Amino acid sequence: MHQFQPYPANLFETNPFTKIGSDWMLITAGDKEKANTMTASWGGFGVLWGKNVAYIFVRESRYTKEFLDKKDTFSLTFFEGHKMDLKYLGAVSGRNEDKLANAHLTLNYAGDIPFIDEGNLIFLCKKLSATPITTEQFCDPSVAEFYKNGDFHTMYVGEITQILAR
Numbered sequence: 001m002h003q004f005q006p007y008p009a010n011l012f013e014t015n016p017f018t019k020i021g022s023d024w025m026l027i028t029a030g031d032k033e034k035a036n037t038m039t040a041s042w043g044g045f046g047v048l049w050g051k052n053v054a055y056i057f058v059r060e061s062r063y064t065k066e067f068l069d070k071k072d073t074f075s076l077t078f079f080e081g082h083k084m085d086l087k088y089l090g091a092v093s094g095r096n097e098d099k100l101a102n103a104h105l106t107l108n109y110a111g112d113i114p115f116i117d118e119g120n121l122i123f124l125c126k127k128l129s130a131t132p133i134t135t136e137q138f139c140d141p142s143v144a145e146f147y148k149n150g151d152f153h154t155m156y157v158g159e160i161t162q163i164l165a166r
């Protein structure tokens with residue numbers, strides 16, 4: 001397993017648009033018994049309810065959502081490289097296979113929170129809210145285009161309790 005160091009949030013200077021939108025991340029949730037991970041390119045970082053937070057959007061159909069709903073914590077893992085692995089983990093479901101093993105990636109844990117050991121930047125998060133997105137919330141009708149098949153997102157806001165870097 002790799003060695004990670006705590007990284008102060010106030011030193012974080014990364015561009016969130018490219019970090020999340022172009023480089024992508026893995027959302028991981030679960031526990032030492034069972035965990036699942038999925039690729040995500042929608043979400044953000046910011047400040048809410050007096051805390052540093054990360055927010056993510058996970059569709060109803062994702063197996064990872066079951067783990068997010070069951071547990072109080074989750075992690076976001078960012079990588080240098082590993083783009084093909086992230087593509088793979090964003091195309092297959094942990095319902096059907098041991099996708100992490102097939103991508104040759106490894107689970108690591110910070111306390112009980114699972115994250116991906118091959119990453120180089122990890123956000124450990126404590127769930128603050130889970131808000132299902134519904135059609136009535138849309139102010140611009142173009143947003144509905146993303147939900148033609150009825151597979152709506154839930155927005156999870158998590159307090160960033162620690163950032164780990166290596």
Ligand SMILES: Cc1cc2nc3c(=O)[nH]c(=O)nc-3n(C[C@H](O)[C@H](O)[C@H](O)COP(=O)(O)O)c2cc1C
Nearest residue numbers: 038039040041042058059062063064090092093094
């Ligand atoms: C680049 C990329 C970005 C993605 N972003 C999201 C996202 O932000 N939210 C989401 O629900 N699914 C997203 N997905 C799709 C999930 O990663 C994909 O459905 C995955 O297979 C779900 O795995 P699971 O069923 O094991 O949870 C993305 C996929 C890719 C390839």
